[in-house]
Amino acid sequence: MHEGGEDIHSGDRAGLRWSVERRLDFVERRLVWEGRINRSDLVERFGVSPNQATADLKRFEAARPGALVYDTRARTYRAGPGLRSADAADTGDLLREFRLIAEGVMPASDGTLAAGPPLAVAEAPLRRVEPATLAAVVTAIRDRRELAAVYRSFTTPEPRRRRLEPHALVFDGFRWHARARDIGSDRFKDFVLGRLSEAALGARATGDPSRDLDWHQTVDLVIAPHPDLAPHQRAAVEADYGMTDGRRVLTCRRAVEYYVRRRLGLVPGHEGLKAADQHIVLVSSTARPGEAGN
Numbered sequence: 001m002h003e004g005g006e007d008i009h010s011g012d013r014a015g016l017r018w019s020v021e022r023r024l025d026f027v028e029r030r031l032v033w034e035g036r037i038n039r040s041d042l043v044e045r046f047g048v049s050p051n052q053a054t055a056d057l058k059r060f061e062a063a064r065p066g067a068l069v070y071d072t073r074a075r076t077y078r079a080g081p082g083l084r085s086a087d088a089a090d091t092g093d094l095l096r097e098f099r100l101i102a103e104g105v106m107p108a109s110d111g112t113l114a115a116g117p118p119l120a121v122a123e124a125p126l127r128r129v130e131p132a133t134l135a136a137v138v139t140a141i142r143d144r145r146e147l148a149a150v151y152r153s154f155t156t157p158e159p160r161r162r163r164l165e166p167h168a169l170v171f172d173g174f175r176w177h178a179r180a181r182d183i184g185s186d187r188f189k190d191f192v193l194g195r196l197s198e199a200a201l202g203a204r205a206t207g208d209p210s211r212d213l214d215w216h217q218t219v220d221l222v223i224a225p226h227p228d229l230a231p232h233q234r235a236a237v238e239a240d241y242g243m244t245d246g247r248r249v250l251t252c253r254r255a256v257e258y259y260v261r262r263r264l265g266l267v268p269g270h271e272g273l274k275a276a277d278q279h280i281v282l283v284s285s286t287a288r289p290g291e292a293g294n
Contacts, residue, residue, distance in 0.1 A: 136200065233279075
C-alpha cells in the first residue's frame with residue numbers, strides 16, 4: 001500500500017503515520033526558525049527519496065494553507081503568511097536542542113536549524129555513576145524491587161550498606177539522585193547515585209511509593225526582583241524570568257524544592273545579599289524544602 005508515496009505493509013501503518021508527522025513537524029519548525037526549507041533538507045535529515053520529500057511538502061501545504069510559498073528565483077520554499085510566527089513557537093524546545101548539541105549529545109545535523117549558531121555551555125564537573133549501579137537502580141524502579149547497596153553518606157564517617165526501594169530518579173541540575181524508601185528508617189529520601197556502589201537487586205518491594213508525600217505533592221514558589229534593584233534593572237529581571245506584575249510562580253514537587261531554591265540562589269539569608277549578586281528573592285513558599293539526602 002502507499003501513503004504519501006512510501007511503500008508500507010499493513011503492519012507498518014502506525015509507524016509510517018508517526019514518521020510522516022515527524023517530518024511535517026520538522027518542516028514547520030524549520031520554517032518558523034529559519035524561514036525556508038528545501039527538499040534536500042528532508043532527504044538528508046530523514047533519508048527519504050526526493051519524491052517523498054516533495055510529497056511531504058505538498059501534504060504540509062495542504063494541511064496549512066498559505067504557510068508555504070515556493071520562491072522560483074531562489075528555488076526554495078519560504079514561510080508564507082499562513083505560518084504561525086516565531087512569537088507563538090516554543091522557544092524552550094529549540095533552546096533544549098541547543099543544549100544537547102552543545103553538550104555533544106545530539107549532532108548538529110539532527111537539529112532544527114540548517115546552520116545553527118556557535119554554542120557553549122558552562123559545564124559542571126561530570127558526576128560519575130557506576131554503570132552497574134545505574135542499571136540496578138533503573139531495574140529496581142521498573143520491577144518494584146529492593147536494592148541493597150553501599151552508600152557513602154555525607155554525614156556519617158563510614159560507608160554502610162543500605163536497603164532501599166527506589167521509585168524515581170531526580171536530577172538537581174548538577175547530579176542525579178535515586179528517590180527511595182530507606183527500609184531501615186522507613187523514610188523516603190534522596191540518595192546520590194555517585195555515592196552508591198556494590199548494588200544488588202533483592203526481593204519484591206513492599207513499601208508503597210504513594211506514601212512519599214513530598215514526591216506526590218507540589219509547592220508554589222513565588223519569586224520577585226530584589227527590592228534594591230533600580231527600575232531598569234527590575235524591568236530586565238522581570239523580562240528574563242517571564243514575570244507578570246513583578247511576580248513569577250514556579251511549581252515543583254515538594255521533594256525537589258530544595259534543589260530549585262539552591263539553583264536560583266534562594267538559600268536562607270539570600271534576601272540580605274546585594275541586589276547585584278542576587279537578582280531575585282523568594283516572596284513565599286507553601287511547603288518546607290524537600291529532603292536533600294543524608
